[in-house]
Amino acid sequence: MGRVTQRRTIVRVTVGAGDDGSEVDVKRSPDSLAAEEPLEIRIGPGGGARPPLTVTMRTPGDDLDLAIGFLLTEGIIRHSGDVQTAQLCAGDQEPNTYNVVDVVLSPGVPAPVVDPSRNFFTTSSCGVCGKASIDAVRTRSHFDVAADPVTVAPAVLASLPDALRHRQRAFATTGGLHAAGLFTAAGELVCLREDVGRHNAVDKVIGWAVRQNRLPLAGHVLMVSGRASFELCQKAWMAGIPVLAAVSAPSTLAVDLAEEAGLTLVGFLRGPTFNIYAGAQRVDGTVPAAEALPVALPGQGSRP
Structure with a gap:
């Protein structure tokens, strides 16, 4: 099996090294790259x-x-x-x-x-x-995600990006890997995997859960670096994960599928702000009690 990271010699260029900003500093040095x-x-x-x-x-x-x-x-x-x-x-x-x-x-x-x-x-x-x-690819899941009653505190969701990043060892070395982390509703990290592909990182997490006989992953949150695409929503649905959160934007098809599946979809999760695009009833305090029905609801709000 190959290595997760590989060392290569690169040419590092720094512009504006002189007092007048006209000099260019060139050095050859080793750098760590994400293996593919x-x-x-x-x-x-x-x-x-x-x-x-x-x-x-x-x-x-x-x-x-x-x-x-x-x-x-x-x-x-x-x-x-x-x-x-x-x-x-x-x-x-x-x-x-x-x-x-x-x-x-x-x-x-x-x-x-x-x-x-x-x-x-x-x-x-x-x-x-x-x-x-x-x-x-609209594969039907064997798990009823819409019926999952789990709720998550906004503060827990806001803490997940840092919790994910702090445990990305290969990303810290290369800056070139995506990550997927499986968390409990209380914010406890259960499993983290890294890969050059977002979907691969998610498959690695779900594959770990399959081999551990943990499916369905009811009551869990899947946190991903990058955007929330259609296939990531499908993968979460297939594993019985009720909440998918991403640091970047979802696509329209991702939102459509999340609504169809009864999945809670959170995007632009960066620091204290985030958007809920589907399933807002699972995020504490965001839906009035009278409206907190076990169905997926489109989120409100503008892009942070």
Whole structure:
């Protein structure tokens, strides 16, 4: 398996080093970069070779969590019992890179049928760019997120970005990794994963939960760096997570899906301010008691 970070020699340029601002200071120095390598996921029944399902660009580390989380959020498996074995393999390359995860499904679990119109190839920046249509990825969850009665204090939500950042060890070194953190409603960190891709970081968290037999993740908050996209809402829904919070903006499709699922969606969570785009009844003090019904409600407010 590759390393999470790699050291490379770079040319560091500083403009305005002189008194008149005209000088340019040039130095060669080592720098730490976030690693990005392909991971192939192979899946099928036991016996014989299993065909590849997808290739995703990711930061090496927690690869089994990534593979299992991806399979769960794509609706291919429902729980840990659907997987007989999952192991990291060397693959066909020389030298061995261990960039292949081989998943053997339990007896009776149907292997996925790869539809040529549904391209599973993903990049580190987008989890669903290759899908033929939005309808093809609107996978129905087995968990009723809308019925989750959990509520979260605004002060707890406001504390999550700093709690996430302070534990991002690889980001502190490289400045180039996204993070996803699973928190309790009281703000206690349960699991944190980093990756060059937002969706990969989320899959790693969910895969960890699957392997720990923690699903559904009722009563939890998923905090992500970056924006809240459609696929992140889908992944939260598939894992039974009732609250998704992001430091940046959501998309229109993310809000639509959050409302459909009964998911609470928080965006622009930066310091003491944030916007609620769906499910405001779960954030204490933001909806009058008479309106705090167990349905997703669109949030109010302008961009901070």
